[in-house]
Amino acid sequence: MTNSSKLLHSVSLALLLTTAAPLMGNAGWVFGASEAQAQTVSQISVTGNVRVDEATVISYLTIRPGQQATPAAIQASTAALNQSGLFQGVSIAMSGSTLVVQVSEQAAVSSVQFQGNRRFTDAQLNTMVEVASRRIYTADVINNDVRMIQSAYDQAGYTNVSVSARTEPTSDGRIRVIFDINEGDRAGVAAINFTGNNSISSSALKNTLITKESHLLSFLFRDDMYDEDRLAVDRERIRVYYANRGFPDARVLSAVAEFDAERNAYFINFTIEEGERYDFGNIAIETSIPGLNTDALRGAIKTNRGARYSLSDLQDSTQDLAVRATQQGFAFAEVRPRIDRDIASNTFNITYLVDEGARIYVERINITGNDKTRDYVIRREFDFAEGDPFNRTLVTRGRAAIEALGFFSNVQITSAPGSAPDRVVLNVAVTEQSTGEYGIGAGYSSQDGLFGEISLTERNFLGRGQYLRLAVGRSETGETYDFSFTEPRFMGLRISAGVDVYRRVVSEGSRFDYGIETNGGRLRFGLPIVENLTLQTHVGFEQKRFTDEDTPAAPAYISNTPELDKLTVGYTLTYNTLDNQQRPSEGMVLSFSQEYATLDHNFLRSEARARAYYPLWEEMGVIGSIRGQAGLITDLDDSGIHPSEAYQLGPNFVRGFRAAGVGARTDVGDNAVGVLAYASASAEVDFPIPVLPEAWGIRGAVWGDIGWIDDTLPDVAGVAVGGIGGDIKSSIGASLIWHSPMGPLRGDFAHVIDKAEQDRTSVFQLTLSTLF
Structure with missing residues (x-):
């Protein structure tokens, strides 16, 4: 039985080998069958392609003529063609020695x-x-x-x-x-709430945020949009706001946004831990640099003893001290504040340590991202150049100066090792933003009635950092045409140079019984003298033509001099420490100007202006301001001052009076003559209106004005005039102030207390507000 089984097994194995041998070829090994079946490709044929050329199809293949078309290679080629995204179907097969690639293209x-x-x-x-x-x-x-x-x-x-x-x-x-x-309805921010803010009001905190509550103009400003990144920025802004107002330990514990589907709006809740409020204590300067005059540095310190702790004042003082040390010739000076906290008295004692840093030089400054702006426009904002000593403070100040240009949405400065241990490379990466603006505006003012203006402004003309503006305006009282050009760095120096050309047309009967056409231009130069103090000089020419076509007839001083030419030379000194030029809350601005006029005139005009701001109730955003101004026109040869050059006083002098509504007037035609000297003062308190969202930018104000005018009149060529009727003018009132895109727009409700019979007054006036 055993022998029969063995015989049967042997016969079966022989039959199996006989049958399989032809299938395995000469190799006869099952594991080598795939390679044995692969054929060599002699040519490639592409079919089905319409827009994609044959060469492009072949470029994706992993098989070339002369190579074997193994199943793995065919699979890889098929995958590459599919991944190209050009085809919706791919088939690859061998036909003899030809590799046939059939494709079905994606829809065009x-x-x-x-x-x-x-x-x-x-x-x-x-x-x-x-x-x-x-x-x-x-x-x-x-x-x-x-x-x-x-x-x-x-x-x-x-x-x-x-x-x-x-x-x-x-x-x-x-x-x-x-x-x-x-689109559906846009989701806004219904409310922003704060918890734990015991010392600073919610309205003041809301004013610091980028995210705003939905308001009447949200469709225009789009500032009520919820975004997680913006919320993270707002958390930091709150922390810095507290740190600048005496709370160095303040923290935003949480910022949670909850979406209300029914109202399609977000509710944002900030939880704040304020900590203790601190003041500055003892302030000192210590240095290890021989020859450094520390007494000369003290003027840069803003952290005065007894003042409220402020992180920004501490940082500014540190930077300014380093700059002043550099100006003394110590280019590698570094300043570090040593802060000692006195918990018992809630004060910080500050010692500024002025030491010499590592002697490192700037090897190269690389600038990227400035497709439009020229390199030199960026480089000139640094107080150093390639090859100069490297000072971190000057780099920080340079970055701030570049950001202040307004040409870039983002500025980043990084450093990298140079070619030697004492060399560093600065990389300045900027992101450009639009600097061209066109405006079409219309409105109403008490002085000019309905008005409109079309303007074109370019703040970075041809990428050279130059300012260019064209504007055309029309109102009920006349027309205006303006062209202005400014080169901020004349001849590469820290001197600005500019030219202004203008035309003003005052329609006959709108303000006077005569019309005025004024054409003129001027060249101006500006330069900084010391910190916060600038000098502006100018020379200009102006021609005035008076028109008299309707009745009643114009005064004799107009008909006798139908045209006047004026050449002027003047200067203005300005001292400015405001914390914000658009919406100041602290600081002052002072200016003094003089202008000499010749040709058909011979007089000297002198004016002084001042305004100071102070936070009366900082937590609630209540700000007080005091304003003063005075002007004097001096006749240098006793030939008389033409009334068209006199001060035509109105609401900018004392609110409640119309434009050119103060002072003597002609008996015929009731034309304002103007005054040769004046002085006025004003006190104002402005505050947020509790019932209105802070994001609307609408604030209220109460104020009082008082002014004095001289009774000396211009030369009116013997025309009878009424007297000034009292040299004191005063008024009190209240205002609504809207910080609009055009600027601060004011509506003043005034009650005039002291006035003359011939003065022209108005209960309500709408004006664009200015610092003065």
């Missing part, structure tokens, strides 16, 4: 359209979608484009947006891709 996109979009323009959406640039339809690309559009709307506050895509065939065999967008 003839156009991309958007429907239902209002928040973003078609041009903006086109930059977001990949299909617009590739012009090839694939499901993956379209799905990603839908997500990109939804993300953009989500960041803009449209949390309920829905986006879908569809296609339509076109006559040329391609397809049109259409994105249907249902």
Whole structure:
């Protein structure tokens, strides 16, 4: 039995080997079968391609003529063609010695359209979608484009947006891709609440935030948009706000945004831990640098004993001390504040340590990102150049100066090792933003009635950092035409140079019984003298022509001199320490100017102006200000001053009086004559209005004005005039102030106390506010 089994097993094995041998070829090994079947490719044939050329298809293959078309190589080539995104189907096979590649191309996109979009323009959406640039339809690309559009709307506050895509065939065999967008309602910020802010009001904190509550003009400013990144910035702004007002340990414990689907709005809650309030204590300077005059440095210190602790004052003092040490010739000086906390008295004792840092030099300054702005416009903002000593304080000040240009949305400065241990390379990366602006504005003022203006402004003309402005205005009282050009660094120096050309037309009968056409221009130069003090000089020419076409007839001093030419030379000294030039809350601005006029005139005009701001109730945002001004026109040859050159006083002198409404007037025609000397003072308190959101930018104010005018009159060529009727003018009132995009717009409600019979007054006046 055993022998029979063995015989049967042997016969079966022989039959199996006989049958399998032809299939395995000469190799006969099962593991080598795939390689044995691979054929060598002699040529490649591509079929099915219409728009994609054959060379492009072949470039994706991993097989070339002369190589073997193994199953692995064919699979890799198929995957490469599919991943290219050019084809919706790929088939690769051998036909004899020819590798046949058959493809089915993706649909070509003839156009991309958007429907239902209002928040973003078609041009903006086109930059977001990949299909617009590739012009090839694939499901993956379209799905990603839908997500990109939804993300953009989500960041803009449209949390309920829905986006879908569809296609339509076109006559040329391609397809049109259409994105249907249902924006829904934009989600705003219904309320911003604070917990734990016991010392600083919620309204003051809201004013520091980038995120604003929804208000009447949110559709225009888009400042009530919730965004996590903006919320992170707001947390830091709150911390810094506290640190600058005596709370060095203040923390924002949490910032939570809750979405209310029914109201389609967010509610944001900040939880704050204020900590203790501190003042500055003893202030000292210590140095290890021989020959450094520390007494000369003290003027740079802003952290005065007894003053409230302020992080910004501490940082500014540190930087300014380093700069002053550099100005003494110690280019490597570094300043570090040593802070000693006195818990018992709630004070910080500050010792500024002035030491010599490492002797490192600037090898190179690399600038990137400035496609429009010239390199030198950025480089000149540094107080050093390549090859000069490296000083971190000067680098920080340079960055702040570059940011202050307003040409860039972002400025980053990093350092890298140079070619030697004592060399450093500075890399300045900037992100440019639009510097060209055009404006079309209209409004109403008590002085000019309805007015409108079209303007074009370029703050970085040709990338050279130059300022250019063209403007045309029209009002009920006349027309204005202005051209202005400024070179901020004349001949590479810290001197600004500019030219102004203007034309002013005052219509006959609008203010006077005669019209005035004024054409003129001037050259001006400005330069800094010391910190916060600047000098502006100018020379100009002006021609005035008086028109008298209607009745009643113009005064004799107009008809006798129908045209006047004036050449002027003058200067203005300005001292400015305001914390904010647009919305100041602390500091002062002082100016004194003189101008000499010749040709048809011979007089000297002198004016002084001052205004100081002080926070009366900082936590509630209540600000007080005091303003003073005075002017004097001196006749240098006793030939008389023409009334057109006299001060025509109105609401800028004492509120409640109309334009040119103060002083003597002619008996015929009731024309204002003007005055040769004046002085006035004003006190004002402005405050937020509790019932209005801070984001509206509307504040209230109460004020009182008092002024004095001289009774000396201009030369009116013997025309009878009424007297000034009293040299004291005064008024009290209240105002609404809107910080509009055009500037601070004021509505003043005034009650005049002291006035003359011939003075012209007004209960309400609407004006664009200025510092003076």
